[in-house]
Amino acid sequence: DVKVTQSSRYLVKRTGEKVFLECVQDMDHENMFWYRQDPGLGLRLIYFSYDVKMKEKGDIPEGYSVSREKKERFSLILESASTNQTSMYLCASSFPAEDPRETQYFGPGTRLLVL
Amino acid sequence: RKEVEQDPGPFNVPEGATVAFNCTYSNSASQSFFWYRQDCRKEPKLLMSVYSSGNEDGRFTAQLNRASQYISLLIRDSKLSDSATYLCVVSPSGNTGKLIFGQGTTLQVKP
Numbered sequence: 001d002v003k004v005t006q007s008s009r010y011l012v013k014r015t016g017e018k019v020f021l022e023c024v025q026d027m028d029h030e031n032m033f034w035y036r037q038d039p040g041l042g043l044r045l046i047y048f049s050y051d052v053k054m055k056e057k058g059d060i061p062e063g064y065s066v067s068r069e070k071k072e073r074f075s076l077i078l079e080s081a082s083t084n085q086t087s088m089y090l091c092a093s094s095f096p097a098e099d100p101r102e103t104q105y106f107g108p109g110t111r112l113l114v115l
Numbered sequence: 116r117k118e119v120e121q122d123p124g125p126f127n128v129p130e131g132a133t134v135a136f137n138c139t140y141s142n143s144a145s146q147s148f149f150w151y152r153q154d155c156r157k158e159p160k161l162l163m164s165v166y167s168s169g170n171e172d173g174r175f176t177a178q179l180n181r182a183s184q185y186i187s188l189l190i191r192d193s194k195l196s197d198s199a200t201y202l203c204v205v206s207p208s209g210n211t212g213k214l215i216f217g218q219g220t221t222l223q224v225k226p
Binding site for chain 1: 147149157158159160161164202206212213214216217218219
């Protein structure tokens with residue numbers, strides 16, 4: 001059974017703080033993704049990674065960076081948190097696109113509140 | 116125009132009803148199609164993949180019409196536990212591994 005875990009379920013930070021969100025998967029998936037989900041806007045892709053040390057910008061990368069030093073771990077970093085980054089952050093992982101099992105598996109999400 | 120469009124609802128139906136959700140996608144080269152389910156304050160989970168020939172999983176039937184760029188999900192004999200948001204998901208062309216998510220359609224099944 002695929003398991004994707006995220007470091008925190010709830011997080012409260014202050015404007016300007018550096019925030020680290022961590023995601024770990026145990027299925028040896030090559031692909032990992034970070035999304036944010038906001039009411040009325042759905043899931044929006046922030047960054048994704050095809051392999052260790054590889055990263056690609058998604059649709060809304062501004063204000064975020066990522067790190068993938070190990071295959072199982074993908075970190076999302078908010079360099080200087082702002083109130084408009086208050087959101088639900090979801091991590092996902094999957095096999096490569098050509099694999100018939102390509103669907104994405106999600107972690108439980110982190111609800112981040114920036115004050 | 117959004118890449119994947121769904122009616123957000125909510126759809127309020129009585130137990131036992133049959134309900135259908137529709138979804139349209141803009142990229143005709145899209146390759147794979149899925150329906151995900153998301154319960155309130157939880158993560159999305161795969162409900163079923165959608166194949167060109169249509170497919171059924173118990174009370175759930177998914178269909179794809181490539182010519183019209185249209186995907187549907189039919190739920191028969193609705194249960195209270197079917198109450199959730201249903202996300203239409205499309206894999207764009209190019210084998211990137213990325214998925215494009217619709218905003219979701221909310222279903223509320225009432226006793």
